[in-house]
Amino acid sequence: MGKRELVIIGAGPAGLTAAIYGKRSGLDVLVLEKGIPGGQINSTGEIENWTGVLHASGAELADSFRVHAEHFKAEFLETEVSKITVDGGRKVIHTDKGEIEAEAVIIATGASFRRLGAPGEKEFTGRGVSYCAVCDGPFFEDQEIAVIGGGNTAVEEAVYLTQFASKVYIIHRRDSFRADRMATERALTNPRIEVLWNSVVEEIAGEDMLEKLVLKNVRTGEISELPVSGVFVFTGMDPNISFMEGLVESAKGGWVLTNERMETSVEGVFAAGDVRDKYLRQVITAAGDGATAAMAASSYISEQLHLQGVLLEPEQVTAYFFSSIDEAQARLATKIEESAGGGTKKVVLLDGYKNKRMVEKLGITNLPVIVEFRKGRIQRSKQVGSLEEAVEFLS
Numbered sequence: 001m002g003k004r005e006l007v008i009i010g011a012g013p014a015g016l017t018a019a020i021y022g023k024r025s026g027l028d029v030l031v032l033e034k035g036i037p038g039g040q041i042n043s044t045g046e047i048e049n050w051t052g053v054l055h056a057s058g059a060e061l062a063d064s065f066r067v068h069a070e071h072f073k074a075e076f077l078e079t080e081v082s083k084i085t086v087d088g089g090r091k092v093i094h095t096d097k098g099e100i101e102a103e104a105v106i107i108a109t110g111a112s113f114r115r116l117g118a119p120g121e122k123e124f125t126g127r128g129v130s131y132c133a134v135c136d137g138p139f140f141e142d143q144e145i146a147v148i149g150g151g152n153t154a155v156e157e158a159v160y161l162t163q164f165a166s167k168v169y170i171i172h173r174r175d176s177f178r179a180d181r182m183a184t185e186r187a188l189t190n191p192r193i194e195v196l197w198n199s200v201v202e203e204i205a206g207e208d209m210l211e212k213l214v215l216k217n218v219r220t221g222e223i224s225e226l227p228v229s230g231v232f233v234f235t236g237m238d239p240n241i242s243f244m245e246g247l248v249e250s251a252k253g254g255w256v257l258t259n260e261r262m263e264t265s266v267e268g269v270f271a272a273g274d275v276r277d278k279y280l281r282q283v284i285t286a287a288g289d290g291a292t293a294a295m296a297a298s299s300y301i302s303e304q305l306h307l308q309g310v311l312l313e314p315e316q317v318t319a320y321f322f323s324s325i326d327e328a329q330a331r332l333a334t335k336i337e338e339s340a341g342g343g344t345k346k347v348v349l350l351d352g353y354k355n356k357r358m359v360e361k362l363g364i365t366n367l368p369v370i371v372e373f374r375k376g377r378i379q380r381s382k383q384v385g386s387l388e389e390a391v392e393f394l395s
């Protein structure tokens, strides 16, 4: 399917924002999406925390993101990515519609909440069943609700939800929490929280909206009903990374590790949004990540093109690699540049501090160094500390 400049995998808030920023930076952008553009928000009823929009349905917001990306002429392809391979810097994305090579890739495939698997869960999602306290908590002002789970997220979110709900039941299958001591203590001493130990949800039921949970005590087998208008499921969340397992460094649970430029451990591969190891998984943070990733990818692509053109393609070229944050090295760079007018061979100056990965890729370990390339291969090199040493190398 040919080579593209920037390929974005996933058209959620992170991917679509990356597409907008990528197109506005003048890149050729292709967005790959296996489902409906917009991502997870398509499955939520209402969104009240996207800055500047007091109230929108998830589907409306998702659609406006897609329209915005299309306005800047981002190209979309409906397809599922099954694998990414990176070989000698060449990045190939494998899809059910063929292979696509990319100069840079942004992984924006989001995360999936682990479902309970109880009858009624799917039908009442967005009508009482939620997986996000920050998103949906305010809709349950003065109502009785339940939280399912016993880890830190469940216990902490239950405490958070007492700001809104008149009562929060925590339903947990064991007789103690996995959450840490402090979170547990905070929950157990909160007068609005009641824990139903050794209990599992057998069914989620109601008419139009959720009305009750059918519970089973796993010790006694006793079945009971719990009338609630909301239930928050916190039994875990997983990043959508099955197509790239082992490709990039990740934290426990598979969450992709990036730096603040959204760069992963693999050069030219960026990650944005919920798939990342991060503190807050929301639309606004995903969009912010997408913007950063696209700008970083854009600068990576122009850097690559520049370096390819000046360093790797010419028949013969000499380059001085220095660190721009070292005053002496930067001064020597200026002197070398000036001396070119006085008869010395022209030398390409390359800031090894800004182009760290390229320097590493070339096998250059110490700066400053002067290097002669022939057809992209290093012929000879020398550590230089003065103009005289540089001139000697060039003569």
Ligand SMILES: Cc1cc2nc3c(=O)[nH]c(=O)nc-3n(C[C@H](O)[C@H](O)[C@H](O)COP(=O)(O)OP(=O)(O)OC[C@H]3O[C@@H](n4cnc5c(N)ncnc54)[C@H](O)[C@@H]3O)c2cc1C
Residues within 6 Å of the ligand: 009, 010, 011, 012, 013, 014, 015, 032, 033, 034, 035, 036, 037, 038, 039, 040, 041, 043, 044, 046, 047, 048, 049, 050, 079, 080, 081, 082, 108, 109, 110, 111, 113, 130, 131, 132, 134, 135, 136, 240, 243, 272, 273, 274, 275, 281, 282, 283, 284, 286
């Ligand atoms: C029910 C619910 C309610 C929520 N409510 C709110 C709220 O009120 N406010 C808020 O800020 N946040 C809310 N969130 C969280 C918010 O939706 C996420 O933080 C946000 O969508 C993350 O964006 P993303 O782009 O990183 O990932 P996602 O939105 O998950 O998008 C990832 C996209 O990648 C696609 N994809 C995955 N794998 C592949 C593949 N292999 N090939 C091709 N495509 C692939 C998926 O189909 C998906 O479209 C809610 C989430 C849920 C589930």
